[in-house]
Amino acid sequence: MVKWKRLPLNSNYAVAYAVKDADVDVIAAYPITPQTTIVEKIAEFLANGEFDAEMIHVESEHSALSALVGASAAGARVFTATASQGLELMHEILHIASGSRLPIVMAIATRALSAPISIWCDYSDLMNTRDASWITFINSSAQEVYDTLIMAYKIAEDPRVLLPVMSAHDGYIMSHTVEPVDVAEDPEDIRRFIPKRRDRINILDPDRPVSIGTIVRPEWFYEVKYQQVVAMREARKVIKEAQEEFASRFGRRHDVIETHMMDDAELAILTYGGIYGTAREAVDMMRAKGMKVGSVKLRLWRPFPADELRKALSNVQAVAVVDRAISYGTPIAGPVALEVISLFYDEKDAPKVISFVAGIGQRTVTEYDFVGIAEKSLKYLSSGSIPKETIYWGVRGVEV
Amino acid sequence: MAESKEKFPQTPIVLKEPKWNEVWMGALIPEPGNSVLNNTGTWRVFRPIIDQDRCIRCLICWMYCPEPAIKILDKPYKTKQGREYKITLEIDYNYCKGCGICVQECPVKAIEFVEEVK
Numbered sequence: 001m002v003k004w005k006r007l008p009l010n011s012n013y014a015v016a017y018a019v020k021d022a023d024v025d026v027i028a029a030y031p032i033t034p035q036t037t038i039v040e041k042i043a044e045f046l047a048n049g050e051f052d053a054e055m056i057h058v059e060s061e062h063s064a065l066s067a068l069v070g071a072s073a074a075g076a077r078v079f080t081a082t083a084s085q086g087l088e089l090m091h092e093i094l095h096i097a098s099g100s101r102l103p104i105v106m107a108i109a110t111r112a113l114s115a116p117i118s119i120w121c122d123y124s125d126l127m128n129t130r131d132a133s134w135i136t137f138i139n140s141s142a143q144e145v146y147d148t149l150i151m152a153y154k155i156a157e158d159p160r161v162l163l164p165v166m167s168a169h170d171g172y173i174m175s176h177t178v179e180p181v182d183v184a185e186d187p188e189d190i191r192r193f194i195p196k197r198r199d200r201i202n203i204l205d206p207d208r209p210v211s212i213g214t215i216v217r218p219e220w221f222y223e224v225k226y227q228q229v230v231a232m233r234e235a236r237k238v239i240k241e242a243q244e245e246f247a248s249r250f251g252r253r254h255d256v257i258e259t260h261m262m263d264d265a266e267l268a269i270l271t272y273g274g275i276y277g278t279a280r281e282a283v284d285m286m287r288a289k290g291m292k293v294g295s296v297k298l299r300l301w302r303p304f305p306a307d308e309l310r311k312a313l314s315n316v317q318a319v320a321v322v323d324r325a326i327s328y329g330t331p332i333a334g335p336v337a338l339e340v341i342s343l344f345y346d347e348k349d350a351p352k353v354i355s356f357v358a359g360i361g362q363r364t365v366t367e368y369d370f371v372g373i374a375e376k377s378l379k380y381l382s383s384g385s386i387p388k389e390t391i392y393w394g395v396r397g398v399e400v
Numbered sequence: 401m402a403e404s405k406e407k408f409p410q411t412p413i414v415l416k417e418p419k420w421n422e423v424w425m426g427a428l429i430p431e432p433g434n435s436v437l438n439n440t441g442t443w444r445v446f447r448p449i450i451d452q453d454r455c456i457r458c459l460i461c462w463m464y465c466p467e468p469a470i471k472i473l474d475k476p477y478k479t480k481q482g483r484e485y486k487i488t489l490e491i492d493y494n495y496c497k498g499c500g501i502c503v504q505e506c507p508v509k510a511i512e513f514v515e516e517v518k
Contacts, residue, residue, distance in 0.1 A: 099426060162426075219442065230421075
């Protein structure tokens with residue numbers, strides 16, 4: 001039986017504990033708020049001899065991920081963490097990591113993008129990485145952060161997948177707030193769940209030399225990129241298996257989506273990250289008043305859990321998708337809302353999708369905001385006119 | 401995601417085009433030095449064709465070819481006019497990129513330049 005110790009940890013520290021327990025070999029990172037304390041805590045573990053790893057101090061995030069591309073190609077288990085501008089600076093290497101099929105794992109403490117400068121949370125940094133072929137999780141609690149990061153190695157290193165994994169949590173709201181987290185008393189319990197494997201072909205080994213990072217002409221390139229499409233498809237299955245094994249070994253069950261009060265709901269509120277907890281509380285408040293509202297959490301962003309969402313939303317009349325990022329210049333500006341709309345495209349009796357944007361640059365979103373969003377959505381539904389554009393919730397001077 | 405070495409295409413790619421799952425994962429190259437298998441003439445748009453009857457074996461095309469993709473073969477040839485040569489010039493289309501320099505430089509205009517039709 002696995003023994004746990006309950007520690008008060010913020011999500012950044014939960015990441016650091018997971019990295020220690022996963023026995024990562026190489027860490028390369030550059031400090032950026034609000035991620036910095038992840039790597040600080042890891043450095044503390046290393047200094048105290050609590051685990052052994054190579055920590056590479058680099059001069060930028062571009063170099064951090066580049067160093068990991070090399071280390072992962074050499075067969076090491078690797079980790080980095082970043083946020084906001086740092087993630088943007090990595091962007092080029094994001095594609096190189098996934099295209100080279102290296103199982104790199106990265107934590108993101110999400111933060112709004114400049115300009116103007118904001119160190120506070122929204123998901124504009126994470127959403128910009130949408131097409132980089134990284135498996136992307138969005139966590140809602142520090143426990144989930146710890147568990148997801150451990151599963152991330154299981155998923156990334158699976159020979160059917162071999163894609164990098166990003167695991168995100170809210171900057172500040174989660175990265176700097178303390179929650180009780182169960183961490184393994186004995187890291188060996190975790191290490192038995194994710195044994196290190198050297199069976200992938202893209203490892204640089206003098207006894208079996210390979211070239212990684214080749215130039216590929218038009219008659220080959222398309223096929224190589226299609227392999228990534230298939231790997232993402234496979235990942236959906238592998239993620240399910242990893243969650244299943246995690247649950248049976250450790251007794252904590254996670255899924256790609258989470259639902260609350262959805263059995264008889266007429267309206268669903270769909271969101272992700274730290275504000276999901278707020279949405280769930282708002283649902284309980286509305287239920288107490290007799291409103292048939294439920295909530296859905298998106299925990300996995302890529303690969304998009306299409307089947308699970310379609311099933312979860314099959315009985316509601318409408319779904320209000322609350323995004324924390326803006327895709328500028330398109331009528332539906334919520335990245336997740338766009339995906340949910342595409343789920344039901346051309347389907348009869350599909351739920352109406354209403355796109356909301358909220359919590360930009362860490363503008364506070366309370367239970368009452370969710371109640372307001374739900375009331376507004378129900379009003380649209382009863383009037384029969386669903387807005388074709390995103391509703392920017394909470395902008396001063398905009399009437400909704 | 402090809403698993404075994406056997407699946408690696410050994411024949412020229414213009415002859416056998418591997419499917420997505422026969423290509424090495426992430427365009428990895430598992431056999432060092434395998435660039436000799438790589439035919440560099442696959443992107444030719446125009447194909448030079450030597451008219452063996454007009455060719456006077458001056459070797460100017462052979463000198464100018466940047467690849468070099470023109471081969472001098474010990475193959476006797478008798479032209480329609482009855483002239484006998486001990487050698488024949490042939491273009492190696494696996495490597496000819498269709499730059500047309502030979503066509504331009506041939507003093508007797510013995511090289512035709514024909515569009516490739518796929």
